[in-house]
Amino acid sequence: MKRKDFLQLSAMGAGAMMLPDFALFGKSIDPSQFLNDGMDVSIKKQLADVALNAARAKGATYADVRIGRYLNQFVATRENRVQNVANSESFGVGIRVLANGCWGFAASNRVTKEDVAKTAERAVAVAKANSKIGSDPVQLAAQKGFGDVTWKTPIERNAFEVPVKDKVDLLLSVNAAAMTAGANFVNSVILAVNEQKFFASTDGSYIDQDIHRLFPNFTVSRVDRASGKFESRKSLSSPVGMGYEYLTSTPGSKVPGIITRYKDRYDMLEDVKSAAAEVAQKLTAKSVEPGKYDLILDPSHLWLTIHESVAHPTELDRVLGYEANYAGTSFLTLEKLKTKNFKFGSNLVNVVADKLQPGSLGAIGYDDEGVPAKKWDLIKDGVLVNFQAIRDQAHILGLKESQGCCYAQSWNDVQFQRMPNVSLQPGKTKLSVDDMIKNVEKGIYIIGDGSFSIDQQRYNFQFGGQTFYEIKNGKIIGMLKDVSYQANTQEFWNSCTAIADQSDYRLGGAFNDGKGQPGQSNAVSHGSSTTRFDGVNVINTARKI
Amino acid sequence: MAILSKEEAQALLKKVIAFSKADECEVSLNGSEGGNIRYARNAVSTAGDISTMSLAVSSTYGKKTGSASINEFDDKSLEKVVRRAEELAQLAPENPESMPLMGPANFKDAITYVPATAAMTPESRAEAVGKSIKVAKDAKLEAAGFIENTTAFSSFMNSKGLFGYNKSTDVIFSITTRNQEGTGSGYAARGFNDVTKLDTLSATKVAAGKANGSAAAKAIEPGKYTVILEPVAATYMLENMFRFDARSADEGRSFLSKPGGGNRLGEQLMDEKVNIYSDPFHPDLPSSTFNRDGLPVERVNWIEKGVVKNLNYSRFWAEKKGMKPGPFASNIIMDGGTASIEDLIKSTERGILVSRLWYIRLVDPQSLLLTGLTRDGTFYIENGQIKYPVKNFRFNESPVIMLNNVEALGKQERSISVESYRSYLIPAMKIRDFTFTSLSDAV
Numbered sequence: 001m002k003r004k005d006f007l008q009l010s011a012m013g014a015g016a017m018m019l020p021d022f023a024l025f026g027k028s029i030d031p032s033q034f035l036n037d038g039m040d041v042s043i044k045k046q047l048a049d050v051a052l053n054a055a056r057a058k059g060a061t062y063a064d065v066r067i068g069r070y071l072n073q074f075v076a077t078r079e080n081r082v083q084n085v086a087n088s089e090s091f092g093v094g095i096r097v098l099a100n101g102c103w104g105f106a107a108s109n110r111v112t113k114e115d116v117a118k119t120a121e122r123a124v125a126v127a128k129a130n131s132k133i134g135s136d137p138v139q140l141a142a143q144k145g146f147g148d149v150t151w152k153t154p155i156e157r158n159a160f161e162v163p164v165k166d167k168v169d170l171l172l173s174v175n176a177a178a179m180t181a182g183a184n185f186v187n188s189v190i191l192a193v194n195e196q197k198f199f200a201s202t203d204g205s206y207i208d209q210d211i212h213r214l215f216p217n218f219t220v221s222r223v224d225r226a227s228g229k230f231e232s233r234k235s236l237s238s239p240v241g242m243g244y245e246y247l248t249s250t251p252g253s254k255v256p257g258i259i260t261r262y263k264d265r266y267d268m269l270e271d272v273k274s275a276a277a278e279v280a281q282k283l284t285a286k287s288v289e290p291g292k293y294d295l296i297l298d299p300s301h302l303w304l305t306i307h308e309s310v311a312h313p314t315e316l317d318r319v320l321g322y323e324a325n326y327a328g329t330s331f332l333t334l335e336k337l338k339t340k341n342f343k344f345g346s347n348l349v350n351v352v353a354d355k356l357q358p359g360s361l362g363a364i365g366y367d368d369e370g371v372p373a374k375k376w377d378l379i380k381d382g383v384l385v386n387f388q389a390i391r392d393q394a395h396i397l398g399l400k401e402s403q404g405c406c407y408a409q410s411w412n413d414v415q416f417q418r419m420p421n422v423s424l425q426p427g428k429t430k431l432s433v434d435d436m437i438k439n440v441e442k443g444i445y446i447i448g449d450g451s452f453s454i455d456q457q458r459y460n461f462q463f464g465g466q467t468f469y470e471i472k473n474g475k476i477i478g479m480l481k482d483v484s485y486q487a488n489t490q491e492f493w494n495s496c497t498a499i500a501d502q503s504d505y506r507l508g509g510a511f512n513d514g515k516g517q518p519g520q521s522n523a524v525s526h527g528s529s530t531t532r533f534d535g536v537n538v539i540n541t542a543r544k545i
Numbered sequence: 546m547a548i549l550s551k552e553e554a555q556a557l558l559k560k561v562i563a564f565s566k567a568d569e570c571e572v573s574l575n576g577s578e579g580g581n582i583r584y585a586r587n588a589v590s591t592a593g594d595i596s597t598m599s600l601a602v603s604s605t606y607g608k609k610t611g612s613a614s615i616n617e618f619d620d621k622s623l624e625k626v627v628r629r630a631e632e633l634a635q636l637a638p639e640n641p642e643s644m645p646l647m648g649p650a651n652f653k654d655a656i657t658y659v660p661a662t663a664a665m666t667p668e669s670r671a672e673a674v675g676k677s678i679k680v681a682k683d684a685k686l687e688a689a690g691f692i693e694n695t696t697a698f699s700s701f702m703n704s705k706g707l708f709g710y711n712k713s714t715d716v717i718f719s720i721t722t723r724n725q726e727g728t729g730s731g732y733a734a735r736g737f738n739d740v741t742k743l744d745t746l747s748a749t750k751v752a753a754g755k756a757n758g759s760a761a762a763k764a765i766e767p768g769k770y771t772v773i774l775e776p777v778a779a780t781y782m783l784e785n786m787f788r789f790d791a792r793s794a795d796e797g798r799s800f801l802s803k804p805g806g807g808n809r810l811g812e813q814l815m816d817e818k819v820n821i822y823s824d825p826f827h828p829d830l831p832s833s834t835f836n837r838d839g840l841p842v843e844r845v846n847w848i849e850k851g852v853v854k855n856l857n858y859s860r861f862w863a864e865k866k867g868m869k870p871g872p873f874a875s876n877i878i879m880d881g882g883t884a885s886i887e888d889l890i891k892s893t894e895r896g897i898l899v900s901r902l903w904y905i906r907l908v909d910p911q912s913l914l915l916t917g918l919t920r921d922g923t924f925y926i927e928n929g930q931i932k933y934p935v936k937n938f939r940f941n942e943s944p945v946i947m948l949n950n951v952e953a954l955g956k957q958e959r960s961i962s963v964e965s966y967r968s969y970l971i972p973a974m975k976i977r978d979f980t981f982t983s984l985s986d987a988v
Contacts, residue, residue: 517581
């Protein structure tokens with residue numbers, strides 16, 4: 001999993017193995033440098049034209065150029081100390097071309113006119129070498145050029161402008177609160193990402209985008225030395241397409257309940273106190289009795305089930321077999337789509353793909369092949385109605401234009417189909433979580449995401465969680481542990497019997513969703529309201545070694 | 546030119562160190578170049594050619610450290626990056642766990658570089674892929690695969706005179722073949738430092754055999770079975786266990802923690818047949834000869850006859866606990882036996898042959914309980930023979946429990962993890978009472 005700097009950096013904090021490189025400080029820079037604007041847009045445009053012309057001159061029929069500056073900041077602490085303040089910057093150019101009907105890609109960290117032209121020529125050489133193997137020529141959906149345009153994540157406070165000291169102070173206060181509340185260990189982290197992407201193509205687009213993401217999170221652990229048992233609870237924060245304002249709590253952003261949960265603002269200090277209390281309770285909680293339960297799934301948990309069982313199988317590249325050698329294919333097929341009556345879920349299940357949603361990780365102005373952001377239905381009233389496609393796949397769905405799902409994690413990776421935000425729509429009739437629980441005879445209420453695994457066609461999955469509560473005759477009667485549920489995707493979504501209304505709707509998300517070869521990471525959000533699924537198989541995961 | 550020689554790297558690093566005014570300074574210089582082809586539906590889907598080099602400086606005043614990096618290499622840029630690191634160090638909080646830099650040491654040269662791999666071109670990659678696609682087409686199967694070659698160097702120097710340089714090459718290849726009906730699928734994966742050992746044609750034949758052999762699988766009841774894990778399956782399962790970290794064990798939050806406190810060093814944790822070690826000079830799996838702390842990498846026995854022999858102590862934790870510090874495992878080798886897969890099948894009364902595992906995730910860090918699924922060829926064995934292909938299973942099993950239930954070990958083989966692409970030397974293994982918990986319709 002080449003998830004680049006973040007994984008390497010975070011792995012360092014956790015005690016990595018087998019990383020012979022110097023990832024800890026491998027690409028670090030002075031944070032003050034982050035505030036430079038980097039290369040002027042007019043120079044990027046000139047360089048892009050050099051690349052596009054060089055590619056055309058060598059016989060490319062289409063070319064796009066991405067000049068990217070990718071900034072990451074990683075502040076990591078444990079208990080009363082700072083483990084790591086790492087800043088990384090990566091700057092370079094990636095050029096993709098179509099020549100002889102075949103794709104070629106080349107990238108370099110040297111971004112001068114001469115080097116950019118050479119890189120474009122290498123990309124054409126790669127395409128021509130591959131065209132000799134013989135294959136159907138790429139059919140690229142038309143895309144009009146937009147000329148000079150810009151887009152920026154609508155942030156209120158740039159996380160890179162917040163002094164490192166403020167972040168350290170926040171994390172250490174979070175840790176102190178956890179320890180005071182009885183935790184034995186606490187790790188807390190703030191991750192910030194800024195993608196400064198300039199895209200140009202032979203279609204006549206020159207698109208300059210400034211994209212921001214933030215992920216504050218912690219893990220609290222408590223150890224019972226005598227028994228050798230330990231329990232942990234992760235934060236209920238979500239990675240977001242926002243600035244540092246996410247960490248400024250507002251009254252309306254809290255969802256009260258057995259545990260406080262969070263909408264578009266996060267109170268890290270409050271959550272860690274709750275987490276410390278929960279791990280103490282979890283050590284002595286009842287180990288779950290395996291069997292069938294009705295599950296009430298909080299959005300802080302359900303986002304991951306949506307991600308794995310709805311968002312991945314509706315990726316068109318998986319459906320077609322392009323991911324067969326790695327992530328796998330999909331139980332959803334073009335034939336199932338064409339029938340217009342494939343019952344993915346119950347009538348309550350409506351799922352949308354959305355690249356426009358404010359605050360989400362997937363929100364952009366244009367994708368990495370110059371297509372503007374869009375929103376469309378994937379599942380309508382339980383029926384499969386669409387997939388997720390890019391320009392060279394649009395014709396397969398009979399579409400005249402791409403759905404804008406093309407993304408590369410960095411300048412030195414080739415762009416390919418990645419999922420947009422994929423979200424379950426809230427219930428249309430008024431329903432609170434409390435009212436939903438009142439109707440459950442034997443159930444489990446699950447908050448927070450935990451262990452996850454699903455097969456290569458997305459039929460069979462198993463999910464854990466962070467905190468589990470037993471529901472009996474409409475009431476929460478206590479905490480459970482060792483809970484995982486196993487189900488078949490289609491059976492599971494058809495067992496959906498209630499979805500809370502809009503007032504409960506929240507986003508969760510994946511900061512590092514892996515796919516492709518070489519592996520690339522994508523950030524994506526998944527929204528939902530609390531949802532009920534009936535008669536799901538729950539297993540007990542306790543073992544002794 | 547992204548790959549510098551030892552002398553070129555040393556000269557550049559010396560120049561950078563000379564600019565330092567801090568108490569301590571450490572500089573690293575890394576570069577890589579290489580390319581890849583990804584194919585699916587018997588045609589190339591994406592391909593790339595990538596080259597990169599970067600320099601990072603870490604400056605320390607007392608226990609305050611700052612870091613900065615750059616990818617320009619003129620004298621002015623080199624001085625600028627040192628000043629930046631020093632400015633940041635002055636602003637950084639003190640790290641109580643900070644350790645002083647190591648002094649000069651002699652690292653042996655690694656045996657990780659093979660010129661033939663470094664000489665690969667877009668054409669040679671295309672040729673290797675062309676052979677693979679032909680095998681699939683001839684067998685009326687659809688191939689999806691990936692080949693990637695990388696040449697890399699890593700070097701570092703510190704103000705106490707410690708210098709290290711390593712150059713390596715790597716090529717990985719993986720192939721999935723599926724039948725037209727989507728009822729059979731097979732896989733093979735290979736990884737080498739030396740591309741001349743890579744045969745994409747024979748690897749694709751292995752995958753094709755599995756694809757045709759696994760079609761029309763029958764469903765059998767999940768439960769506890771004796772399994773034969775082929776090396777690529779065993780590798781992925783065990784990869785999740787190879788963190789022999791002393792600190793998390795001592796802190797009580799690892800499978801290596803001992804009830805009542807402390808760690809399991811010296812305990813019999815697995816079957817006597819289990820021997821696991823690291824060795825940077827193993828000819829079939831060479832690795833770097835130093836780590837980023839400046840510690841030399843040498844042979845370390847982690848598990849010997851099932852007993853936990855060594856844990857990894859960072860320099861800080863070693864000092865605190867009065868132990869010897871050591872680098873993390875640079876590679877992982879598990880001893881095997883002489884039995885072939887066929888021999889293991891012959892000796893099995895009733896069991897399941899597992900070609901590959903997929904989507905393994907940790908369920909419980911305490912017991913290292915993992916869940917995941919079988920994939921690309923799962924077969925029912927009865928009375929020493931493969932009877933028929935079976936539908937894929939989900940398992941819930943701990944590699945520690947699994948290595949207590951070893952019936953027999955097969956031949957050791959270099960294979961790659963299907964998720965991390967790291968190479969390992971792991972044998973095929975026959976395990977009793979492996980826990981399958983549900984069936985999957987996935988092919």
